[in-house]
Amino acid sequence: xxxxxxxxxxxxxxxxxxxxxGYALITIAPLLWIIATGFKSGPDSIAYPPKxxxxxxxxxxxNLFTDRTRATQDMLxxxxxxxxxxxxxxxxxxxxxTGPSRYGERFMNSVIIGFGSTALCMLLGTAAAYAFSRFxxxxxxxxxxxxxxxxxxxxxxxxxPIFLMFRQLGLSDTHLGMILLxxxxxxxxxxxxxxxxxxxxxxxxxxxxxxxxxTRFQAFYKVVLPQAATGIASTAIFCLIFAWNEYAFAVLLxxxxxxxxxxxxxxIIGTSGKDWPAVAAGATIFLVPVMVFTILLxxxxxxxxxxxxxxx
Amino acid sequence: xxxxxxxxxxxxxxxxxxxxxxxxxxxxxxxxxxFAITLYSWSFLITLIGTVIFIIVSHFPx
Amino acid sequence: xxxTPIHKxxxxxxxxxxxxxxxxxDRTIAWIFVAPTIFLLLAVxxxxxxxxxxxxxxxxxxxxxxxxxxxxxxxxxxxxxxxPDIWATMQATAHFLIWTIVLQxxxxxxxxFLINKxxxxxxxxxxxxxxxxxxxxxxxxxxxxxLYQPQIGLFNYVVAxxxxxxxxxxxxxxxxxxxxxxxxxxxTWMWTPFVMLICLAGLRSIPDSIYxxxxxxxxxxxxQFWTITVPMVLPFLMLAVLFRxxxxxxxxxxxxxxxxxxxGNTTTLTSIDLKRxxxxxWRTGYSSAYAVILFVTVFGLASIYVxxxxxxxxx
Numbered sequence: 001x002x003x004x005x006x007x008x009x010x011x012x013x014x015x016x017x018x019x020x021x022g023y024a025l026i027t028i029a030p031l032l033w034i035i036a037t038g039f040k041s042g043p044d045s046i047a048y049p050p051k052x053x054x055x056x057x058x059x060x061x062x063n064l065f066t067d068r069t070r071a072t073q074d075m076l077x078x079x080x081x082x083x084x085x086x087x088x089x090x091x092x093x094x095x096x097x098t099g100p101s102r103y104g105e106r107f108m109n110s111v112i113i114g115f116g117s118t119a120l121c122m123l124l125g126t127a128a129a130y131a132f133s134r135f136x137x138x139x140x141x142x143x144x145x146x147x148x149x150x151x152x153x154x155x156x157x158x159x160x161p162i163f164l165m166f167r168q169l170g171l172s173d174t175h176l177g178m179i180l181l182x183x184x185x186x187x188x189x190x191x192x193x194x195x196x197x198x199x200x201x202x203x204x205x206x207x208x209x210x211x212x213x214x215t216r217f218q219a220f221y222k223v224v225l226p227q228a229a230t231g232i233a234s235t236a237i238f239c240l241i242f243a244w245n246e247y248a249f250a251v252l253l254x255x256x257x258x259x260x261x262x263x264x265x266x267x268i269i270g271t272s273g274k275d276w277p278a279v280a281a282g283a284t285i286f287l288v289p290v291m292v293f294t295i296l297l298x299x300x301x302x303x304x305x306x307x308x309x310x311x312x
Numbered sequence: 313x314x315x316x317x318x319x320x321x322x323x324x325x326x327x328x329x330x331x332x333x334x335x336x337x338x339x340x341x342x343x344x345x346x347f348a349i350t351l352y353s354w355s356f357l358i359t360l361i362g363t364v365i366f367i368i369v370s371h372f373p374x
Numbered sequence: 375x376x377x378t379p380i381h382k383x384x385x386x387x388x389x390x391x392x393x394x395x396x397x398x399x400d401r402t403i404a405w406i407f408v409a410p411t412i413f414l415l416l417a418v419x420x421x422x423x424x425x426x427x428x429x430x431x432x433x434x435x436x437x438x439x440x441x442x443x444x445x446x447x448x449x450x451x452x453x454x455x456x457x458p459d460i461w462a463t464m465q466a467t468a469h470f471l472i473w474t475i476v477l478q479x480x481x482x483x484x485x486x487f488l489i490n491k492x493x494x495x496x497x498x499x500x501x502x503x504x505x506x507x508x509x510x511x512x513x514x515x516x517x518x519x520x521l522y523q524p525q526i527g528l529f530n531y532v533v534a535x536x537x538x539x540x541x542x543x544x545x546x547x548x549x550x551x552x553x554x555x556x557x558x559x560x561x562t563w564m565w566t567p568f569v570m571l572i573c574l575a576g577l578r579s580i581p582d583s584i585y586x587x588x589x590x591x592x593x594x595x596x597x598q599f600w601t602i603t604v605p606m607v608l609p610f611l612m613l614a615v616l617f618r619x620x621x622x623x624x625x626x627x628x629x630x631x632x633x634x635x636x637x638g639n640t641t642t643l644t645s646i647d648l649k650r651x652x653x654x655x656w657r658t659g660y661s662s663a664y665a666v667i668l669f670v671t672v673f674g675l676a677s678i679y680v681x682x683x684x685x686x687x688x689x
Contacts, residue, residue, distance in 0.1 A: 013494075017488075020485060020489055028502055048541075127407035157668045161422030161425040162418070187415060245513075262627075263512070280517065283517055
């Protein structure tokens with residue numbers, strides 16, 4: 001190791017490391033608690049003192065995906081022997097399964113709306129970002145500021161007219177409506193981020209391609225897009241995460257067919273009061289993909305949260 | 313300070329943007345302060361003026 | 375090169391079409407590329423905004439579509455800006471805003487400073503610390519109500535364990551005095567990493583040579599911290615504070631799931647109050663005026679934010 005005046009001493013490093021790791025453990029505790037609660041039985045989840053060591057069960061997950069009813073002895077006799085493992089788990093709680101719950105549907109809505117809006121947003125965003133980066137667009141700065149400011153608007157305030165507009169157009173509670181809305185909200189992020197990424201690609205590459213007889217479109221497809229691939233991918237993940245997490249618009253503008261998971265998860269209740277293992281199971285399935293994406297994104301996080309201004 | 317004023321007089325962007333920012337900040341503070349309801353009542357107007365000035369002066373030369 | 379899909383598409387394009395595309399000037403291409411974005415934003419943002427401004431001068435109510443809509447001028451604004459209840463929600467928002475920013479800046483900067491000491495494995499721990507920020511605030515907020523349960527909640531248990539109080543003796547979200555702090559704690563947990571990441575970028579933008587020069591001048595570490603580190607990170611910190619300020623001014627999802635605005639109105643932040651007016655009481659005209667006030671405030675703050683953004687960009 002080379003010695004320099006700016007290199008912290010080993011003691012400092014140890015001290016810093018211990019403090020940071022301590023904070024990281026505190027910050028991750030609630031998340032681990034969510035995951036753990038998903039595998040607890042009902043009584044274990046509300047035990048005092050809170051149980052760190054417990055017997056794992058899939059009860060929460062079974063309850064999450066099924067509707068059940070409290071069974072009387074007659075019903076149990078009539079239903080006969082449990083047919084499947086999840087049937088067995090429901091029976092052990094003194095309930096019988098009456099059908100699948102809405103969670104699967106809501107989760108799929110999140111997937112459809114998330115991926116749909118991300119795809120549309122990337123299509124529009126890449127084109128606009130390329131134009132802003134390479135061409136002299138009239139009122140460029142004003143347009144860029146206008147695009148960014150749309151992101152800053154309070155969702156509840158925007159939701160009032162959107163609600164009226166969607167009702168007129170028959171878009172309320174539809175996938176298409178939510179996809180368009182999330183696309184519009186995410187466009188600001190994708191245009192700003194992608195403009196930064198495209199700015200970094202030397203113009204000379206395209207100029208060479210243009211001299212070789214490529215058209216502008218071809219130069220865009222064959223030279224710029226491959227060069228910007230990493231940037232496009234990380235921008236797409238940011239857009240996906242936003243659409244995935246969004247709650248305010250979803251709760252105000254959807255109620256049934258197009259409702260996404262975030263407004264649905266808090267409404268999960270069991271046969272008697274709040275079923276925390278089921279809520280935790282729903283949250284776990286919903287949150288873990290985002291954690292995986294965060295790990296993939298870690299090099300670009302800073303750009304994403306500052307609209308591409310800070311590049312490190 | 314005299315630089316600031318001469319900047320304002322010559323319609324330079326920097327000092328005008330500073331003035332607009334101060335007005336906006338003042339408006340926001342007035343909106344949320346817990347001391348006098350009169351200040352709260354006038355906060356929106358101050359913020360609005362600041363914002364409008366900001367939009368206009370962002371087109372002034374540097 | 376000739377068998378790439380794009381090339382095939384190019385070849386499959388009819389000759390006249392291809393010639394027309396080739397003939398497009400850069401100006402036309404720029405227009406074609408930008409237009410869809412602008413159009414969508416106009417349709418989904420600007421048109422509704424103009425509609426809101428129009429409605430804000432009326433007494434329209436969505437739930438009574440057949441009633442005659444009356445033009446009431448500035449009356450909605452006058453009522454909102456003299457309403458002590460709305461003033462109170464602004465103060466609740468201010469309390470939330472100030473404390474979250476103070477805590478997040480202090481903890482975030484400290485963490486960034488420590489991570490910048492480059493101990494082994496700092497990348498891994500940074501990623502772990504960042505997790506909360508990326509998750510759905512509504513889902514996480516909902517789960518925090520479980521952590522805050524008296525007796526059985528993990529938070530209460532830990533606090534009781536440390537302080538020796540009875541874990542059933544206090545309810546973070548049921549108590550008028552504790553609820554504002556419950557939302558501050560959850561928000562700080564969630565967003566400190568944001569401030570940390572930006573501070574880290576600021577710290578890493580400082581060239582080593584400046585410290586080396588200071589070292590040659592025999593400046594103490596303490597002095598170096600205040601004369602080099604802090605001023606150099608300040609623009610970045612400004613950016614983080616403004617952004618968190620704007621975000622928390624319009625805070626909705628996390629808090630509505632955590633406390634729903636209660637107990638009483640102690641955690642009724644502005645957005646939650648607006649949601650009640652607009653979507654529970656259905657006073658559309660009135661809440662449109664309310665929305666315009668929030669719009670203008672956020673728009674003003676956003677212009678300052680963009681100025682700060684450009685300042686950091688120049689670095």
